[in-house]
Amino acid sequence: MNEYNFAYLDEQTKRMIRRAILKGLAVPGYQVPFASREMPMPYGWGTGGVQVSAAILTPEDRFKVIDQGADDTTNAVSIRKFFEKTAGIATTEKTARASVIQTRHRIPEARLREDQIIVYQVPIPEPLRFLEPRETETRKMHSLEEYGMMHVKLYEDISQHGAISTAYAYPVKVSGRYVMDPSPIPKFDNPKLEMDAIQLFGAGREQRIYAVPPHTRIVSLDFEDYTFEATKAEHSCDLCGAGDSYLDEVIMDDAGNRMFVCSDTDYCRSRRSAGHVGRLGEESAA
Amino acid sequence: MYVAVKGGEKAIENAHAWMAEERRGSPDVEELSLPQIREQLGLAVNRVMAEGSMYDPDLAALAIKQARGDLIEAIFLIRAYRTTLPRFGCSCPVNTADMACDRRISATFKDAPGGQVLGPTFDYTHRLLDFKLAADGDVPLAPEGVPRQEATPHIMQFLKGEDLIQDEPETDAAPGDLTREPMEFPTTRPLRLQSLTRGDEGFVLGMAYSTQRGYARNHAFVGELRIGTVAVEMDIPELGFSIEIGDIELTECETVNQFKGSKTEPPQFTRGYGLVFGQSERKAIAMALVDRALRWKELGEDDQGAPAQDEEFVLSHSDNIQATGFLEHIKLPHYVDFQSELELIRKLRREAQDLAKSKGAAE
Amino acid sequence: MTAGSQFMGGFRDAPIDAAHAFRAAMTVMARPGEIRQLVGATPPTPLSVAAGTLLLTLCDPDTGVHLAGEFDTLQVREWLTFHTGAPIVKAPKADFAIGRWKDLMPLIEFRIGTPEYPDRSATVIVETPGLLPRGALLRGPGIKDTARLSLPDVPALQANARLYPLGCDFFFTCGDTIAALPRSTQIEAET
Numbered sequence: 003m004n005e006y007n008f009a010y011l012d013e014q015t016k017r018m019i020r021r022a023i024l025k026g027l028a029v030p031g032y033q034v035p036f037a038s039r040e041m042p043m044p045y046g047w048g049t050g051g052v053q054v055s056a057a058i059l060t061p062e063d064r065f066k067v068i069d070q071g072a073d074d075t076t077n078a079v080s081i082r083k084f085f086e087k088t089a090g091i092a093t094t095e096k097t098a099r100a101s102v103i104q105t106r107h108r109i110p111e112a113r114l115r116e117d118q119i120i121v122y123q124v125p126i127p128e129p130l131r132f133l134e135p136r137e138t139e140t141r142k143m144h145s146l147e148e149y150g151m152m153h154v155k156l157y158e159d160i161s162q163h164g165a166i167s168t169a170y171a172y173p174v175k176v177s178g179r180y181v182m183d184p185s186p187i188p189k190f191d192n193p194k195l196e197m198d199a200i201q202l203f204g205a206g207r208e209q210r211i212y213a214v215p216p217h218t219r220i221v222s223l224d225f226e227d228y229t230f231e232a233t234k235a236e237h238s239c240d241l242c243g244a245g246d247s248y249l250d251e252v253i254m255d256d257a258g259n260r261m262f263v264c265s266d267t268d269y270c271r272s273r274r275s276a277g278h279v280g281r282l283g284e285e286s287a288a
Numbered sequence: 289m290y291v292a293v294k295g296g297e298k299a300i301e302n303a304h305a306w307m308a309e310e311r312r313g314s315p316d317v318e319e320l321s322l323p324q325i326r327e328q329l330g331l332a333v334n335r336v337m338a339e340g341s342m343y344d345p346d347l348a349a350l351a352i353k354q355a356r357g358d359l360i361e362a363i364f365l366i367r368a369y370r371t372t373l374p375r376f377g378c379s380c381p382v383n384t385a386d387m388a389c390d391r392r393i394s395a396t397f398k399d400a401p402g403g404q405v406l407g408p409t410f411d412y413t414h415r416l417l418d419f420k421l422a423a424d425g426d427v428p429l430a431p432e433g434v435p436r437q438e439a440t441p442h443i444m445q446f447l448k449g450e451d452l453i454q455d456e457p458e459t460d461a462a463p464g465d466l467t468r469e470p471m472e473f474p475t476t477r478p479l480r481l482q483s484l485t486r487g488d489e490g491f492v493l494g495m496a497y498s499t500q501r502g503y504a505r506n507h508a509f510v511g512e513l514r515i516g517t518v519a520v521e522m523d524i525p526e527l528g529f530s531i532e533i534g535d536i537e538l539t540e541c542e543t544v545n546q547f548k549g550s551k552t553e554p555p556q557f558t559r560g561y562g563l564v565f566g567q568s569e570r571k572a573i574a575m576a577l578v579d580r581a582l583r584w585k586e587l588g589e590d591d592q593g594a595p596a597q598d599e600e601f602v603l604s605h606s607d608n609i610q611a612t613g614f615l616e617h618i619k620l621p622h623y624v625d626f627q628s629e630l631e632l633i634r635k636l637r638r639e640a641q642d643l644a645k646s647k648g649a650a651e
Numbered sequence: 652m653t654a655g656s657q658f659m660g661g662f663r664d665a666p667i668d669a670a671h672a673f674r675a676a677m678t679v680m681a682r683p684g685e686i687r688q689l690v691g692a693t694p695p696t697p698l699s700v701a702a703g704t705l706l707l708t709l710c711d712p713d714t715g716v717h718l719a720g721e722f723d724t725l726q727v728r729e730w731l732t733f734h735t736g737a738p739i740v741k742a743p744k745a746d747f748a749i750g751r752w753k754d755l756m757p758l759i760e761f762r763i764g765t766p767e768y769p770d771r772s773a774t775v776i777v778e779t780p781g782l783l784p785r786g787a788l789l790r791g792p793g794i795k796d797t798a799r800l801s802l803p804d805v806p807a808l809q810a811n812a813r814l815y816p817l818g819c820d821f822f823f824t825c826g827d828t829i830a831a832l833p834r835s836t837q838i839e840a841e842t
Contacts, residue, residue, distance in 0.1 A: 012372070037467070037469050040367040041371075045613030045617075071624060076620075079297050138474070164640075169631065186624075188625065233632075248627075250623050265623070
C-alpha cells in the first residue's frame with residue numbers, strides 16, 4: 003500500500019479515539035473530550051469525522067462520503083480519496099452498499115440499516131455554545147441537566163417571529179438526558195436520528211466525540227403549542243419527481259428561474275434509474 | 289446546467305496543478321533552495337518552528353517554500369507532519385542560565401554581570417529601504433568580540449537576593465501536554481505557557497498590547513531578554529545518565545511587574561514569562577505579558593473583565609491552525625443549511641404578510 | 652508458560668487485528684445484549700481469547716489496568732506489560748479492570764466518572780463461565796424493544812444503572828465471545 007499506517011492514524015491515537023467512542027456510546031449524547039490530532043486537512047473541514055472513521059474502519063469496509071448529501075462535492079471527494087490512499091478501502095456512492103458513511107450536513111434519505119455506521123462531521127458540538135460561549139459554564143449546565151436557557155431561546159423566537167427560527171443544527175434531547183447538537187443537518191433530517199444504524203459524531207477542532215446507539219430515543223426540542231416540524235422546500239425534485247426528499251434550490255438563469263433537486267444525489271440517481279421523472283427530468287437527461 | 293455545480297476530482301486535480309505552477313513562479317527566475325530560505329529568511333523559519341511546535345529549520349524551510357511564503361500554511365504543514373512522529377521520550381528541562389547568549393538585554397538595570405549585549409537586532413536600525421540589497425551586494429563581515437566563557441546569570445536572581453521578586457514554586461511534577469490531552473478549563477500555568485508559545489504571534493501580540501493600553505494593565509518592564517543556544521539533554525534509562533542530543537536556539541523573556549501585595553503577600557515584584565523557539569523576541573515579550581495577565585487569580589488581583597485575563601478566551605482562540613481552518617471552512621458548500629434558512633425566511637415573511645393583510649382587511 | 656512467552660500471543664497484524672476487534676467491541680457496546688465473536692490475541696491463562704484481544708485493542712501506557720483475583724498472575728502482568736505497556740493499578744485507579752465477577756466486587760471501588768466528566772469511569776471486563784442471550788431483560792439505547800443477556804448479578808448492575816449518567820460500563824467475555832452492558836441499559840431480573 004504505502005508508508006502510512008492503516009487509515010493514517012498511529013495505533014495509540016486510534017486506541018485513544020476508540021476508548022472515547024465506547025464511552026460516547028455508553029452515555030448517549032454526552033460529548034467525550036478527546037485529544038484530537040492535527041490531520042493533514044484543515045480544522046473545520048472534517049477532521050473530527052475523519053479521525054472517527056479512521057478509528058472504526060476495517061479493510062473489508064465499503065466507505066461512502068457525502069457533503070451536503072452529494073458524493074461529488076469537492077470536500078467529499080477529497081476525504082474519500084484520503085481513505086482510498088491511506089486505508090486502501092473500497093468506496094461507493096450507493097448508500098445501500100456502504101458499510102460506513104461519513105457525512106457533512108445531511109442524513110441520507112434511504113433508511114440506514116443495522117449493519118451500517120454513519121459518522122457525522124461536527125463543527126461546534128456544544129448545543130449551548132451560542133447561548134453561553136464558555137465551556138466551563140456549558141459543562142456545568144449539562145451536568146445539572148439545566149437546559150432552561152435553551153427553551154427560553156426557542157420561546158423567544160416564537161414570541162418574536164411566531165415560529166422557532168432554528169432551521170438546521172436543531173437541538174435534540176437524547177434518551178431523556180443530554181441535549182445534543184445533531185451537527186448542522188437541516189431540521190428536516192431530525193426525525194431520521196432515531197435509526198437502526200450506529201451514529202458517531204466527531205468534532206476535531208473542538209476535541210469532542212459523541213454517539214447515539216441504534217434505536218435511541220431522540221426528541222427535537224419543542225413546546226406543546228409549537229411542536230417541532232420537519233420542513234423542506236414545498237416542491238418535488240425536478241429531476242426524479244420525489245416529493246419526500248430534501249431539496250437544493252438551483253438558480254438556472256439570469257431571470258432568476260429556479261429548479262429544485264434532491265440534495266441526496268444517490269437517492270435521486272436511483273429513483274431516476276428506476277424510471278421516475280421530474281418536471282425537468284428528461285430535459286436534463288438529454 | 290445542473291451538472292456544473294458538481295466539482296469533483298478533476299477540478300481538484302487541476303486546481304492543485306495550477307497552484308504548483310504558481311508556486312514556482314516564472315521559470316526564468318532561479319528556483320529558491322531550502323538552504324537559501326533557512327539562511328536568509330531565518331526569522332520566518334523561526335516563527336514556523338515556534339508555532340509549528342517542532343524544531344527543525346530544514347523542514348520549516350521546506351514548509352515555507354511549499355506554502356509559497358504563507359507562514360500559517362507552513363505552520364500547518366509542520367503541525368500535520370509533527371503529529372505523525374513517534375514519541376521516544378521527554379528531554380530534561382533546558383537550563384537557560386547556561387545559554388550561550390547572542391543577545392542579552394535588560395531594561396531594568398543599566399548594567400549587570402554578563403553585560404548588555406545587543407546582538408543581531410533590528411533595534412536602532414532606521415527603517416529605510418536598503419536599495420543596496422536589491423542588487424546582490426556583498427555584506428562586510430561583522431566585527432567579532434571574544435566570546436564570554438562563563439555562564440550569563442539571569443538578571444532576576446539579583447532581585448531574588450533581596451526577596452523583592454516573588455519566588456516561583458519549584459516542582460518536579462511532569463507538566464501536561466496539550467497535544468496529547470484535551471484542554472480543560474481552568475487549566476494550569478504550564479499548559480497556558482505551552483499554548484502561548486505555539487499561539488499565533490499576531491494574536492498573542494494583540495492580547496499583550498491590550499494589557500499595555502489598560503485592559504488589565506500590569507506595568508511590565510523587560511527584566512531580561514536573552515537569545516542564544518542551549519543544549520538539550522535526555523535521560524537514557526539504559527545508560528543511567530543523560531546525554532546531549534543537540535542544541536536549540538531559544539528566546540527567553542522575563543518581565544518584572546509591579547505588584548502591590550495582597551492579604552497574604554508583601555509588596556513585591558512579580559514576573560511574566562515567555563520562551564519561544566528561535567529568535568522570536570516580539571513573540572517572547574508578548575507571551576510574557578499575557579502570561580502575567582493570566583496570573584491574576586493566583587496573585588489575588590481583581591478580575592477586571594479584560595480579554596487578556598480570560599484564560600478560556602485567550603487559550604481557545606490563540607491557535608492559528610484551529611482558527612484558520614474554521615474560518616476558511618465557511619467557503620465549503622453550505623447549501624443545505626442555507627436552503628433551510630431560505631425556506632424559514634420565506635415562511636416567516638409569508639406569515640408576516642398574511643398577518644398584515646388580514647389586519648388591513650379588518651380595519 | 653515458559654520463559655519469554657510473554658512475547659507471544661499478541662496481534663499478528665496489529666492495525667488490522669485491532670480494527671476488527673474494535674469493531675466487534677463497538678458493536679456490542681452499541682447494542683447491549685448482542686453477542687459477538689472477538690479474536691486476534693492468544694493470551695496466557697486464565698485470560699480468555701476475547702478478554703485478551705479486548706485488552707490489546709484498548710489498553711496502552713495511558714490506561715491503568717486492574718487485574719482482579721486469579722487474573723493477577725506474573726504471566727498475565729508480563730504479557731500485558733509487553734504488549735500494551737499499560738500500568739497495573741488498584742481498582743480505584745483503573746480505567747479497565749478484568750476478573751471474575753466475585754473478584755471484582757465491590758463495584759463501588761471503581762471510578763464512576765464525575766457529573767461534569769461522566770466518561771472518566773472504569774470499563775469492567777467480566778470473565779464469565781457462560782454468555783447467552785437469555786436471562787435478564789434489557790431495555791434502553793441500542794436495544795430495539797428488549798434484549799436478554801445472562802448477567803452475573805442483576806441487583807448490583809441495576810444499582811450501577813441507577814447512577815446514570817455516571818457509572819461503570821461492562822464487557823462480558825467467555826472464550827472467544829463478548830457482550831456489553833453500558834450504564835445506560837435498564838435491567839429487569841428474569842421472572
